[in-house]
Amino acid sequence: MRRISIVVLLVLAVPALAAGSTKDVKLALVAYSTPKDAYTKIIPAFEKTAAGRGVGFSQSYGASGEQARAVVQGLPADVIELSLAPDVTTLVQSHLVSPSWDKNAYHGIVTRSVVVFVVRSGNTKHVRTWNDLLRPGVQVVTPNPFTSGGARWNVMAAYGGALRAGKTPKQAIAYLTELFKKHVVAQPSSAREALQTFLSGKGDVLLSYENEAILAKNKGQSINWVAPKATILIENPIAVTSTTKHAPQAKAFVKFLYTAQAQSLFAETGYRPVLKSVQKKFHFTSPKQLFTIGYVGGWTKVQKKFFDPNSSVMATIERSLGG
């Protein structure tokens, strides 16, 4: 029995090894979890181009912060795509990514999305605006911003949404406090777990990203989503590491990601493309009061003011849940 299984293993492994050896260069792509579906189509497309011939890939997907830490700890990476810019900053601080990574035509951003309200089919609670979330009886699910880097987009969308509605920064913080104290009924540890929690029947509204909502809908889940008038533009950064041994190929791959072909493949999996020409082909809603992270102060300020685990707006709010 054991001998048979060894033979089976060998038979399976040999063609795999052979296939690997035909590639001259193997690029290590380290990314956060959601673009996986897009890359399963984009990578074969790249390998068909002149620049991509003979380039193989090893791919690693996981939580954005975890992936950044893994690279700092020595996980080999040629190209990294993360959920939010501060995770790239982590790599810059460890001298693994050039400080000028965002000095290009797209500011280092490869895909975009927006924070949306995922609701149950029919939106029976008629949730359209940030203020609607505070109506009595409305239950909200959002990942915990301390365990999920991506969830910080949601918090900043809510804060900026309150500012856009004419509130002062102080009132906007009061809004966040009331939201988390009286309406957030679960804080799952990641965006995917939050989706699972919502799909299990918990909550009326899930704060999530448009691309996640599109993906879930495409997979047949009976949900819908509403983009509030005022919401944040999510921007996902990409960079070639400064430690790569295959800089020409890594750069060629990133360059390919900005072609109409690759951007369309991103768009098909729910992301908003950064290329104007591709944007026109897809029908994404355009929220009237869309803002970027810059509107609420930029990541450097926001990380410290809102998400420092010891003393920050969110740390205070979470602490206040204790009574």
Place this chain on the structure above:
Amino acid sequence: MAARAEALPLPRSWPSGGAALAVAFSTAYLSLIVLLPIAALVWATHAHASWQAVSSPQAVAALKLTVLVSLGVAVFQAIAGTAVAWTLVRDSFPGQSVVNALIDLPFALPTIVTSLTLLALYGPRSPVGVDAAFTRWAILLALLFVTLPFVVRTVQPVLVELDREMEDAAASLGASTFAIFRRVVLPNIVPAILSGVALAFARAVGEFGSVVLVSGNVPFRTEVASVYILGRIESGDPAGAAAVSVVLLGIALVVLLGIGAIRRRATRHDG
């Protein structure tokens, strides 16, 4: 009596030859696999002295919840696990071997699958009408599921080996069934129960995967220590995470030493 094997006195002098080799191997192995990572953890905490993470009310609440629920789970398993082991050893019913095999299944299931399953079962759309998800009851249920095998599997072999003649003798002297269990059977299986309880408690304290989805992770209400620790890591405070872990380990160690002490006492009285 096989059940007394645990009561054998430890050798007081240094062993020689093959035994010395065995001790050397055990020590080296333990150091490498267990002590080294724990020492690294303690060192990481000490080096950065970040006790702020531990003393915050949120951390205290998470630690308290974790330890209390784990203790509850351990006590519950002591009773339920013994009952299951008893049934499997002393009774015979159709499908017994299948039930026996089922006991270990919670170990084979990836914990995140456990969490998804429990969410479907005890969530708002529960097919059995139990909406316990996102409450402390959900944490208890998840932990009961993953710690089920421990007490059953430690008590079962002792019960199998237990000499039935003692019970028959007690019965012939007029002891009631309850008295036989309490005075004859229980003293023999208490060490095994406590071993199982210790394992169940240790597992429950550190459990993450099966709890994370069904608990809802609301601070002060359903956030367990392991999720709080993850939050510290994700927020760029690995030293704080290590500090909370060390405290959690410290509490676990005290409880385990306590259980060990009770176990030794129980064995001594018995012998």
